Amino acid sequence: MQRRTFLQSASAAVLAASTAQADQDASTLIPLGFDTYSLNRLGWKAIQLLDYAASQKLDTIQLSSLSDFESLEPAYLQKVKDHAAQLGILLQTGMGSICPSSSNFNKTAGDAVEQVRKTLQVSNALGSRIMRCYLGTNQDRRGPIPIEGHIENTVKVLKALRSQALDLGVKFAVENHAGDLLAREMKTLITEAGTDFVGSNLDTGNPVWVAEDPLLTMEVLGPYVLTTHMRDSVVYEHPRGAAVQWVVLGDGSIDFKAIMACYRRMCPKATFQLEVITGSGPRIMPFYEPEFWQVYPKMPAADFVRFLELAKKGHPLMAPMLIGGRGGNQPPEYRAALLAQQRVDLERSLEYARKVLDVGIRWRT
8 A cells, every 4th residue: 555545544534533533522412501590680582592592602591481482473483493493502491380289370370281281382383392390389388288289289280281292292391499399209290290201300409498419309300300400509507507599600519510420420411501590698498496397397317418418518608799689679770780690690600511510512613
């Protein structure tokens, strides 16, 4: 073989191997995006949110409420779908509570099954294969109906729509939301409804509202995760138990490197959607008080010890954050500052996800 021919063959072989390696590497990358509640103060709608996602070189976005749309008319939904396709952004959709017995359920919008069916149709019109929803909030653990009753009612709603969801190719991703369910309770809900059409919208911020280590939540729900709301928290000791506060990704106490190792092993195809919620002060988890345990009578001791260890190792937030709460009574200057902080904190979190956690695809080009 002539030297030139040999070099050409060797170069071709190296190029082919490099291309194959790149394709293999691309298949292991996790799509990066955000849930639109992260920017709820801005008042943006779907098209503007998509343009922002594209400006950040994101791969996906979760339009988690029907209020993200200017209209639910077919022509408008097609416009949103086409715009997302043009930008190369994967759309996911969602709604709020689907549990008719939850205090968070919007009874004025009609029957639970019909509300979910409506959102299913929107999801299908947009080409979304995932539809986020949830049971309720921590308040549902404190009412006359035990949490098991709320789980049963949620399962009934989901099962009533199984055939339609399967026909449309849309899966329900149920979020562990605002302290409503422990990880093992969510696992029960998903498996009783049916894993062929129901999975988890894993939120890593909400477990600390039920005195649960988010890494444990990941370990329990990992096999069922379809999409996520990734959020960091500080967790630290307090005279009444522990204090928890949601913070920018990377500023908190949560071991996200361990979470990512679990993520890549258990649900590598799930989208990594950030839901960054800052601007509120610490929340006290008073687990030294007997009343606290009336709400969590079946929490395994081993699970609680994991959270206790997290609190013992943690510390208050050391980074700057504007605290203004979620109400509308702040002075205009405060509201403007909190609005700006939402965007700054989301972008700081996206940068941490890219550079430290190695998540995302489009930003690499």
